[in-house]
Amino acid sequence: MAGQFEAKPEVRWHWNGQLWCPITADGAWYWDSNAVQWQAVPSRLTDLLARPTLAAWFKRIPPWLRWTWLAWLAPLVMWVPVLEATASHHAHTSELITLATIFGGAAVLATAIVGVLLGYRRTWRYLGWSIVLGTLALGIILFFAAAAGEPSNGQDDPGMGIGAMFVTALCVPPMALLLSLGGGIGSLAKRFR
DSSP states (O other), rough: OOOGGSSOOOOOEOOOOOSSSEOOOSSEEOOOOOEEOOOOSHHHHHHSSSSOOOHHHHHHHHHOHHHHHHHHHHHHHHHHHHHHHHTTTTTTTTHHHHHHHHHHHHHHHHHHHHHHHHHHHOOGGGGGHHHHHHHHHHHHHHHHHHHSOOOOOSSTTTTHHHHHHHHHHHHHHHHHHHHHHHHHHOOOOTTTT
């Protein structure tokens, strides 16, 4: 009865060129559905081929980075609803420029700070994930802002979602540049510290 609740070992997999094969617990052999074969792939590589779940991948992200991303996403996307709400109340152009400067500047500064932290801790492998995460967050907010906005001609405009996608794609290069420059500054700070 007690054996039912014991944790089972995690199954690791190897791609032999035709199909995924389970690897034995010691990592030296795998079963290719016909015979037991010697495992020629190093164990580190088999760990990469283990087909991890999204939850397992998320657990491997350092906690400081999760909190950094969470704190970064708030100022990164906050300018969109603020400008949308201000523009929907027919604000003057000077008010829109002021709000865009304040909230856009906070987004730029927060993005550079995330880059500095990544560079200072030498965690360059998360730079690409930061770009993807920031782009997805901006894209989602821009899509909903475009869907909630009323077109000037008063009719439904099916191109608004596509326009939000184009604007999101245009945000990728500046975000990558800011994160990379911030990472370079953080890396230099670590070196001269």
